[in-house]
Amino acid sequence: MARLPGKEREQLKKIFKLTDKDVRIVMFTQEFECDYCKITRELLEEVSGLSEKIFFEVHDFMKEADLAKNYGLDKIPATILLGDRDYGIRFYGVPAGYEFTSFVEDIIDVSRRDAGLSKEVLTELSRIDQPVHIQVMISPT
Amino acid sequence: MANNYITADMVELSEFPHLAVKYNVQGVPKIIINEEHSIVGAMPEIEFAQAVLKAVGK
Numbered sequence: 001m002a003r004l005p006g007k008e009r010e011q012l013k014k015i016f017k018l019t020d021k022d023v024r025i026v027m028f029t030q031e032f033e034c035d036y037c038k039i040t041r042e043l044l045e046e047v048s049g050l051s052e053k054i055f056f057e058v059h060d061f062m063k064e065a066d067l068a069k070n071y072g073l074d075k076i077p078a079t080i081l082l083g084d085r086d087y088g089i090r091f092y093g094v095p096a097g098y099e100f101t102s103f104v105e106d107i108i109d110v111s112r113r114d115a116g117l118s119k120e121v122l123t124e125l126s127r128i129d130q131p132v133h134i135q136v137m138i139s140p141t
Numbered sequence: 142m143a144n145n146y147i148t149a150d151m152v153e154l155s156e157f158p159h160l161a162v163k164y165n166v167q168g169v170p171k172i173i174i175n176e177e178h179s180i181v182g183a184m185p186e187i188e189f190a191q192a193v194l195k196a197v198g199k
Contacts, residue, residue: 036156072148075157087142093153102151115142117186124190125143127199134149134193135173137166 003043003096009050015104016051019111023054024082028061028068040077040094047104053111079103083110097140147193 004012025044029037041058048056061068061076071080072090079091087110095103109115117125154161154169164173172180172189178196180189 077156088145088148089142090148090150091153092150093156095151095153099151099153109142113142117143121186121190122143124187124194125147127194128144128146128197130146130197131175132144132147132193132197133175134147135152135164136150137152137154137160137164137169137171137173139154139161139166139169 002046003039004046009046012047012050012104015108016054018108019051019053021053021083021111021113023107023111025054025056025107026059026071026080026082027056028059028064028071028073028076028078030061030076031063034076036094037077039096040079043094043096044079047107054107081106081110083113099138099140 025048027041027044029041033041044056048054059067061073061078068078071078071086073080075092077093079095081087081089081091089106089110091099091103152160154166160166164171164179168181170181170183174180174193174196178192180192184192
């Protein structure tokens with residue numbers, strides 16, 4: 001089932017022309033897929049098909065538990081955006097609705113290897129010298 | 142992306158309703174830093190960066 005309307009696909013193709021370097025979208029689901037896992041996988045398959053610079057891979061949360069643990073995942077559906085390295089970006093749940101915009105922006109940022117933060121913010125963040133786990137709780141409503 | 146120590150998750154609560162209960166989420170976006178610090182609503186980037194620093198005692 002198509003997750004993206006035709007109009008949106010065309011818009012995304014244009015937006016993805018802004019990508020620079022390759023981006024890997026790594027998703028974890030499981031053999032007996034939950035509804036949200038299936039929706040996420042289908043959406044990501046469509047998104048990755050819209051750009052030659054976006055690569056998509058699917059892993060099994062149960063069968064590849066060690067890999068999931070290495071990525072620090074504790075629930076699925078989980079989606080990771082990777083560039084030259086792991087930037088610690090994780091999406092849990094379907095990156096759809098309002099969050100789809102954030103997701104697409106993150107793909108662009110990762111492809112540019114730059115989050116577009118101001119020098120002032122980067123200077124502040126450079127002072128962090130211990131693990132920080134930020135969770136942004138959102139809801140479609 | 143700015144600092145390797147930082148991991149940032151987006152969590153869709155409709156898929157993980159138990160987390161809404163765990164973190165007592167009544168408004169979104171609610172941001173949880175290292176399990177114990179929380180911020181509700183959006184804020185300018187610099188203020189958020191400072192809130193993160195404060196959360197780690199900087």
